[in-house]
Amino acid sequence: MAKNINSASRILSIIDSVKAESDATPAHDVWGKVFDIENEDKSRKTFAISRCLADLHDEVESVRSEMKKLGYSENLYNTTLNKCNTLFAVQTLMSKWQSMKQQITPEVPVALGFCSEILPNEEDLIDKDSLDDLKRMAADLRDTLSSSKLPDYTRNIIDKHITKIEEALTKYKAVGAKAFEEVLQSAYGEVIANEEAFKEAKGSSELGKLSAMWQKTKSALDGVVDANKRLGAMGGMAEKGQKVLEFLSNLNV
Structure with a gap:
């Protein structure tokens, strides 16, 4: 379990859960599984997933803002956060996961883990x-x-x-x-x-x-x-x- 629960740890947890998904799986289905979104109406499902991805984008920008406030060099985390935003982009929902998982390079979990330990604990996990x-x-x-x-x-x-x-x-x-x-x-x-x-x-x-x-x-x-x-x-x-x-x-x- 993460040392601190915050925006960075949540992003890291989600990335850890998707990095092993099959290359041929549509990104749409990967995110539906992550957020447990089940809806036979594809438009409604896409809308619900899009809202969650928009929330993740906000979390990414929160990490960037808080790390900057603490005075850490942007080159320690900016590349990783930019890759996260690309991964969470709504316009890629119809892509195959193979093209999206390329954003999850080895430094991404390392940088997110670093940020999660630097940023303060926000809350306890709801069981x-x-x-x-x-x-x-x-x-x-x-x-x-x-x-x-x-x-x-x-x-x-x-x-x-x-x-x-x-x-x-x-x-x-x-x-x-x-x-x-x-x-x-x-x-x-x-x-x-x-x-x-x-x-x-x-x-x-x-x-x-x-x-x-x-x-x-x-x-x-x-x-x-x-x-x-x-x-x-x-x-x-x-x-x-x-x-x-x-x-x-x-x-x-």
Whole structure:
């Protein structure tokens, strides 16, 4: 396991997971496997993969910016980061993996490993069991929603919450806990804006499962909040997450 968990270590972990993929495999399929994106609609799948690759590009640029701030010579990491950006380029999704893996030269993991140890630890890893539980809970709630008797607009709101969790699970490999911080913030706004719709669903199994899903999300983040004092917004996110849970719990009776 990486000494520090940060943007560089996440990029390195992803590159380690793809470097042995078969030359004949389409890049599209390689990235779908990495981010666990399964969708029979090829356009939707491509869009989801593209968003993850854009997130990885942002992570690459974050590493570049932070290393520069610390005063390290750009020639120690720029070539590697440029190769990463080429590897993560959306326009290459239809290429064969053989042409893309050429970017993973021997110095790439070395430079990324160097950066990951230089840059500070950002967070603790969310354990795989928690991530698997969230995925299962989202799928279960979506299944419940398919036969729900709640009004259409209420089902649509809950469906948006499920989608947010699913997207965060997909993005986690690329951006870490930020993925869940963002959905908690978004959920807070959704709950406040749709308070009456949630009140109409009071006591329903759908609301109970939604509340449990957000409780699991917050629990998964609690350790990160304790370990990660570098993000000034983390405390605010934790507070908003608690308010979401309190509101939903009060209705889940």
